Amino acid sequence: MAVTPGTETPAPPYLGRSVRIVGPVANVDMNQTPHPKNSRGELGKALFNWYRNTISRDPLTRVSAPNHFADSRNFLASVVNQAPKGKINSRQVPVSDPAAMTRHIKAVAHHMGADVVTVARAHPSFLYAASTPPSGARDVYQNRAGDVYQGRTPDQMVERYPYIIVATTAWDYDKLQAHRHYIGDTAYHVSQMKAQLILKALEGYIKELGYAALRGMSNPQAAGLASGVGELGRNGLLIHRKFGARVHMPDPIMTDLPLVPDQPVDNGVEDFCKICRKCAINCPTNSVPFGDKVVFNGVEKYKINWLTCYKVRPYMDAHWGSCLTCATVCPFTKPNVWWRSLTVWALSTCPIPARPLLVRALKAIDDRFWGTTRQTRVRWLGYDSGIKPGEQACTVAGCTAEHGTAHAAEPMGNIGYYAPLKENTNRFVKRDP
Amino acid sequence: MAPRSGWLKAPWRRDDRRSSDPYWDFFINTPPADRANSVLDVIRNAPEGNVFPTRADLHSPEVTAGHVKEMARYLGADLVGITALDHDDAGHAFAIVCAVRADDDPREAAGIGGQVPVQNGLFVMFVLSAWIRELGYRASTAPELDGARLAVSAELGTLDRAGKLVTPEYGTRVHVADVIRTDLPLTAA
Numbered sequence: 001m002a003v004t005p006g007t008e009t010p011a012p013p014y015l016g017r018s019v020r021i022v023g024p025v026a027n028v029d030m031n032q033t034p035h036p037k038n039s040r041g042e043l044g045k046a047l048f049n050w051y052r053n054t055i056s057r058d059p060l061t062r063v064s065a066p067n068h069f070a071d072s073r074n075f076l077a078s079v080v081n082q083a084p085k086g087k088i089n090s091r092q093v094p095v096s097d098p099a100a101m102t103r104h105i106k107a108v109a110h111h112m113g114a115d116v117v118t119v120a121r122a123h124p125s126f127l128y129a130a131s132t133p134p135s136g137a138r139d140v141y142q143n144r145a146g147d148v149y150q151g152r153t154p155d156q157m158v159e160r161y162p163y164i165i166v167a168t169t170a171w172d173y174d175k176l177q178a179h180r181h182y183i184g185d186t187a188y189h190v191s192q193m194k195a196q197l198i199l200k201a202l203e204g205y206i207k208e209l210g211y212a213a214l215r216g217m218s219n220p221q222a223a224g225l226a227s228g229v230g231e232l233g234r235n236g237l238l239i240h241r242k243f244g245a246r247v248h249m250p251d252p253i254m255t256d257l258p259l260v261p262d263q264p265v266d267n268g269v270e271d272f273c274k275i276c277r278k279c280a281i282n283c284p285t286n287s288v289p290f291g292d293k294v295v296f297n298g299v300e301k302y303k304i305n306w307l308t309c310y311k312v313r314p315y316m317d318a319h320w321g322s323c324l325t326c327a328t329v330c331p332f333t334k335p336n337v338w339w340r341s342l343t344v345w346a347l348s349t350c351p352i353p354a355r356p357l358l359v360r361a362l363k364a365i366d367d368r369f370w371g372t373t374r375q376t377r378v379r380w381l382g383y384d385s386g387i388k389p390g391e392q393a394c395t396v397a398g399c400t401a402e403h404g405t406a407h408a409a410e411p412m413g414n415i416g417y418y419a420p421l422k423e424n425t426n427r428f429v430k431r432d433p
Numbered sequence: 434m435a436p437r438s439g440w441l442k443a444p445w446r447r448d449d450r451r452s453s454d455p456y457w458d459f460f461i462n463t464p465p466a467d468r469a470n471s472v473l474d475v476i477r478n479a480p481e482g483n484v485f486p487t488r489a490d491l492h493s494p495e496v497t498a499g500h501v502k503e504m505a506r507y508l509g510a511d512l513v514g515i516t517a518l519d520h521d522d523a524g525h526a527f528a529i530v531c532a533v534r535a536d537d538d539p540r541e542a543a544g545i546g547g548q549v550p551v552q553n554g555l556f557v558m559f560v561l562s563a564w565i566r567e568l569g570y571r572a573s574t575a576p577e578l579d580g581a582r583l584a585v586s587a588e589l590g591t592l593d594r595a596g597k598l599v600t601p602e603y604g605t606r607v608h609v610a611d612v613i614r615t616d617l618p619l620t621a622a
Contacts, residue, residue: 056525059489059567074482074563076556079475086470093459104456111460112549113509172507190508192562197472204459204470207547230603381500382492392490399492 010155011232013123016220016264018231018273023298025128027154028219034310043310046170050314057318058182060381064189065321075198092210098258108205109167112198114238116247117286120164120227121261122254126218134312157204157254162214163261164223165253167202168197170243173335178385180316188322195250203253203384211257214407220249227262231269235279235288235326236304239269244333245326269332273302276363279326282373285312288326317385319389328374331366386411434563460539460546470544476555486570490617491620498619504564505531508557509606512600512607513586517621518614525571525614527621531557532600535608554610562613572615579611587621 011123013022034043041048056068063074072078095101102119109117121128173189199215206213221238224230226386229247230238237245280288285311296301312323327333334340343362350358379387384395391409394401451457465471491497497589500517504512510531518528535550542548560573565572585591590600590607597605 059485059564061568062485070485070567071482073480074567076476076559076563079479079559080472083472083475084469086465086467089466089470091466093456097455102617104454104460106456107454108546109461111546112552127474130508192555193560194509197552201472201545201552202466202471206472207467208463208465208545209459382496382502393492396492398498399496401491401493401496403490406610 010124010158011122013222013226014264015225016231017168017270018229018233018301019225020293020300021125021298022300025125025298027125027127028297030216038310043307043391046314047311050317054317056321058185060182060186061321064186064193066189066192068317068321077193078196083200085203086207088207088212089210094162095258099260101258102260105165105202105206105257109198109202111163112201113169113194114167114198114202115170115243116229117167118163118219118227118229118262120166120178120223121216122162122164123226124158124159125165125259126133126226127154127157128217128219152296157217161214161217161254161256161286163255163257163259164218164227165202165206165255165259166220166223166227166229166249167199167252168201168229168250169198169249171246171248172242173246173333175378175380176246176293176324176328176333177374177376178380178383179328179374180320181378181383181385181389183380183383183385184324184328185317185321185376188302190325192248192250195248197251199253200426206253206255206257211255213257214254215251217254220252224249225264228265231265232301233269233279233330233332234273234277234302235257235283235330236302236306237327237330237333239267239330241265241267242336242341242350242408243356245330246328266348267279267332268350268355268359270360271352271364272331272347275359276331276373277355278329278331278366282329283309284323284325284413285309292333299335299343310420329364329369329372384411457546459544461542461544462547465545471548472556473486473548473551474561476552477576479559482563483566484571485569489567491568494618494620497527497617500620501529501561501617501619503567504531504562505518505557508560509533510524510557510610512584512589512602514584515619515621516583521614523571523614525616527615527617527619528575528578528583528587529536529561529613529615529619530580530587530589531561531610532584532589532598532603532607533557533610534603535606536608539608547567550608551610554608558610558613562615563616565613565615568617570611570615570617571618574611575614576611578612578614580612584609 038047038051053068054068056062062069069075106117169191172187175183178184203213224238230240233239239245240247280290285308287305296303317348346369382396387393387409393409394403468474497508502513511534512532514530533550533553536546539548539551560572562572586597590598593599598605598609599605
């Protein structure tokens with residue numbers, strides 16, 4: 001943690017039961033995270049070319065994914081994120097009751113279409129390191145911010161802008177069942193685009209209220225944990241009370257608007273992940289740990305191997321873009337309905353010593369009804385996850401179009417087709433003991 | 434007027450945000466001091482992308498029309514219709530009309546909140562037209578076309594005396610997004 005001489009080190013933030021701060025935390029350098037590393041070519045030619053120089057064969061991916069488009073003008077998020085930033089309104093709206101303003105900001109974000117809105121109390125350790133790359137601006141993924149932060153320490157920033165608003169969308173449950181397929185990719189990418197539009201609009205609205213709204217400042221997962229979006233699971237994803245692991249964590253808004261921060265939550269994820277390991281079993285690259293938490297950068301948490309997770313992507317490029325296996329198989333990822341609410345309520349109100357017993361029961365039910373591996377056939381817009389990847393078939397009822405002999409494939413039963421990815425990668429990716 | 438005392442309220446009713454929120458009127462009605470704080474102009478003025486050089490293998494026109502509607506609904510449109518265009522200079526055969534639910538009329542409510550239906554409509558139309566272009570067919574948003582009139586011919590509703598669209602689902606509380614003109618083979622419905 002960056003400490004300015006003469007100031008005291010702030011107490012480590014409480015992030016709920018799933019993550020514990022045990023040592024000094026160095027601020028994360030955005031430029032050393034996977035996507036910026038890859039865009040500089042530091043992860044090898046194959047990944048660089050996949051990331052920068054390939055065009056997807058799927059029209060939906062070409063309009064919704066953050067790369068692999070044929071023309072970036074057909075990709076909404078690039079239009080939105082490159083827009084010039086507006087000025088802060090000089091006529092500031094006075095806030096006498098921060099609680100009323102907090103309710104208002106949450107209502108505003110929901111009105112714009114956000115599924116989850118929380119407010120975190122900012123902490124210096126959440127902020128990205130204020131390093132200055134040669135371009136003069138900190139290169140934040142899909143977003144450039146380089147003004148007020150320069151020359152200030154994280155502590156000074158937190159004092160000046162004490163709150164972080166996390167607003168995000170959840171992706172579609174039914175389409176997610178066809179993950180490792182273009183249908184699942186679309187569910188993921190369309191809701192991501194929507195979240196980016198909502199955050200851009202919310203940022204503009206806070207400026208219209210007469211307060212600062214800064215993007216590209218904070219680690220979204222840290223702010224999400226501190227504000228109770230969810231708990232950090234074994235799969236390295238925030239697990240939300242209603243949506244499970246299917247929530248995006250886009251770049252949050254740091255602000256000086258007077259608000260009331262939310263607190264971390266306890267949904268029983270901590271107790272569930274100790275026992276479950278469903279994501280670790282299903283991960284095609286064995287990137288999710290089977291073992292216990294480790295201490296990384298002063299934080300005790302489950303640590304996934306991001307490099308092996310990332311490296312599988314170019315090989316699957318012809319069939320799908322986003323794996324999402326660990327998010328889909330997570331027992332918390334279920335439709336947002338009453339029996340799901342009841343279960344999470346039961347788990348989170350159960351006394352902690354009794355939870356392992358309940359978790360084992362719930363895990364058994366989950367394995368019984370949903371299987372250890374998801375196998376669901378989804379048909380949407382003429383796509384069919386029952387067709388072997390790489391083959392083509394028209395399974396639309398009532399279609400009279402001539403598709404030719406290229407479309408002669410047959411669906412493989414009434415389950416989703418999965419390339420035998422796990423068996424192949426098991427040969428060369430070592431699994432944790 | 435709804436009773437204000439807490440115990441009289443039905444417990445399953447959501448907290449009435451608008452009447453108890455002191456800032457809601459500002460959100461809905463105060464126009465932005467800096468237009469750059471609204472995302473509308475950015476999306477409206479964005480240049481149109483290229484048409485993908487290879488045409489996708491399409492299904493029959495009725496099926497494609499169904500897929501276009503499904504996609505529009507997935508992107509957030511509440512009502513979708515397709516109508517044939519009689520006279521179009523560029524030879525676009527069809528117009529796709531989408532309407533989104535609007536609790537406040539965007540023509541009167543100039544605030545960022547009042548313009549949220551416009552924002553949602555622009556999102557749908559931008560992504561939908563970009564998708565059709567990536568399928569290899571021409572598609573462009575046409576703000577100059579009369580959306581309400583085309584919505585009537587796409588059988589989304591009828592016009593009232595003021596020329597506003599009235600739909601069976603939402604009454605007049607709808608915003609008709611910019612119309613998409615396209616030469617994608619569809620059927621009017």
